[in-house]
Amino acid sequence: MSEAISNRIRDLLIVGAGGSGREVAWLARDIYGSNIELTFAVEPEFSVTDAIDDIPVISLDDRISRKFSHYVIAVGDGAQRKRLSTLCNKLGMQPLTLVHPSVIRSSRVEIDDGSIVCAGSILTTNVKIGRHVHVNIACTLSHDVTVDDFSTLSPSVHISGNVRTGSGVFLGAGANVINGKAGLPLVIGCDAVVAAGACVTRNVQPDTLVAGVPAVLKRSRSRDAV
Numbered sequence: 528m529s530e531a532i533s534n535r536i537r538d539l540l541i542v543g544a545g546g547s548g549r550e551v552a553w554l555a556r557d558i559y560g561s562n563i564e565l566t567f568a569v570e571p572e573f574s575v576t577d578a579i580d581d582i583p584v585i586s587l588d589d590r591i592s593r594k595f596s597h598y599v600i601a602v603g604d605g606a607q608r609k610r611l612s613t614l615c616n617k618l619g620m621q622p623l624t625l626v627h628p629s630v631i632r633s634s635r636v637e638i639d640d641g642s643i644v645c646a647g648s649i650l651t652t653n654v655k656i657g658r659h660v661h662v663n664i665a666c667t668l669s670h671d672v673t674v675d676d677f678s679t680l681s682p683s684v685h686i687s688g689n690v691r692t693g694s695g696v697f698l699g700a701g702a703n704v705i706n707g708k709a710g711l712p713l714v715i716g717c718d719a720v721v722a723a724g725a726c727v728t729r730n731v732q733p734d735t736l737v738a739g740v741p742a743v744l745k746r747s748r749s750r751d752a753v
């Protein structure tokens with residue numbers, strides 16, 4: 528769903544009804560105005576209240592596709608977004624891309640389906656954002672940055688030029704990434720986690736956790752086995 532086509536959107540299913548869901552509701556209303564009809568969906572195993580912040584809450588099941596044409600996943604965890612987007616696509620809904628009107632970006636910024644870019648972020652030039660990426664409030668992305676599918680940039684993440692993230696990467700609040708070189712980007716590997724406040728100064732291996740200034744390896748798996 529390109530952003531141009533999305534101008535005609537009249538209703539939207541927001542998958543997830545927690546803090547991220549309520550923030551996405553605000554984002555959608557800032558883009559489409561108060562007349563857009565919003566609905567939260569939660570997975571069947573969660574108990575369903577009637578409404579949150581006056582927005583109805585329903586269960587995410589196969590009856591949904593008959594009512595809604597467009598969805599956005601408002602869940603902070605990229606792996607969960609991947610699973611839920613597969614489910615929503617199977618139900619026949621289209622992912623919607625949401626970019627807040629206050630976002631500053633050049634014409635050389637590409638943002639793929641289902642991604643959100645929140646208020647106050649700045650994306651300069653030759654920036655590519657994959658599918659179902661969350662760019663939270665007040666992030667900056669400089670030239671020649673690629674953020675791959677299902678990655679999450681928490682509030683106030685700053686990525687300098689010539690950086691590439693793999694899919695499913697998580698950057699905690701206030702993390703900074705220094706620049707790579709033209710033709711030799713700094714790479715943060717798939718499913719890596721960068722702790723809040725870290726400063727990444729060199730490549731990060733896939734599925735690792737790094738933290739601190741400068742960021743150092745804390746664990747060779749990004750998430751502890753449960």
Ligand SMILES: CC(C)(COP(=O)(O)OP(=O)(O)OC[C@H]1O[C@@H](n2cnc3c(N)ncnc32)[C@H](O)[C@@H]1OP(=O)(O)O)[C@@H](O)C(=O)NCCC(=O)NCCS
Nearest residue numbers: 681682698699700720721722723724725738739745750751
């Ligand atoms: C990185 C993070 C996910 C790790 O959580 P975790 O898997 O529970 O890991 P732990 O708390 O066991 O920490 C592992 C190690 O990293 C260190 N660490 C964790 N977060 C850190 C941080 N922000 N800065 C520096 N070190 C940190 C811990 O002290 C620990 O170090 P040690 O092994 O030397 O004792 C979490 O600390 C974090 O920073 N989350 C970001 C939250 C955020 O930005 N949310 C935004 C929501 S919009």
